[in-house]
Amino acid sequence: QQKVQQSPESLIVPEGGMASLNCTSSDRNVDYFWWYRQHSGKSPKMLMSIFSNGEKEEGRFTVHLNKASLHTSLHIRDSQPSDSALYLCAGASSGSWQLIFGSGTQLTVMP
């Protein structure tokens, strides 16, 4: 079983809508999280990171973290067709270089 699990596997939202993506760690030690985005045929690029309980906002993107449940979520408001991509959640333990990736959520934003 993967240590970092993402849901849903795929998500379709209309342009201008809100996309909500989830990620949970099954390893108590994995409590630092990053979100990466991978457009089709391209390499992943880091979007946001979150290490403390609470939320963090950057433009249209907001991430939440609940350390007690080891759950993080990424919310994209006013979704655009250019947001269509594979969104990967990655986790690591404090001080560890090994980043564990989930299998991703494939987001499609319909014009």
Place this chain on the structure above:
Amino acid sequence: NSKVIQTPRYLVKGQGQKAKMRCIPEKGHPVVFWYQQNKNNEFKFLINFQNQEVLQQIDMTEKRFSAECPSNSPCSLEIQSSEAGDSALYLCASSPRTGQLYFGEGSKLTVL
């Protein structure tokens, strides 16, 4: 544009053949990673290096896979005897700090 350079972009090998991929990490990044991304988008960590020394590696890497990151030379990942299940995108990334990975464009391996 990614400053991590991976070559070749594509390689096609027969079963049992060697497959070698190279990666030039971004300057100043102390840690280099290799990941395997299969057709289901599953990311598998293979190995990472810090200043030419192996930090962590998985069991698979210890058997048919070998990797090195010598100073003043590209890092490399080699599969000694390719199998069909090795067909995947091999991604190299370098990192200035934990969690912040800068990926190359990848080497797509097809094993016939």
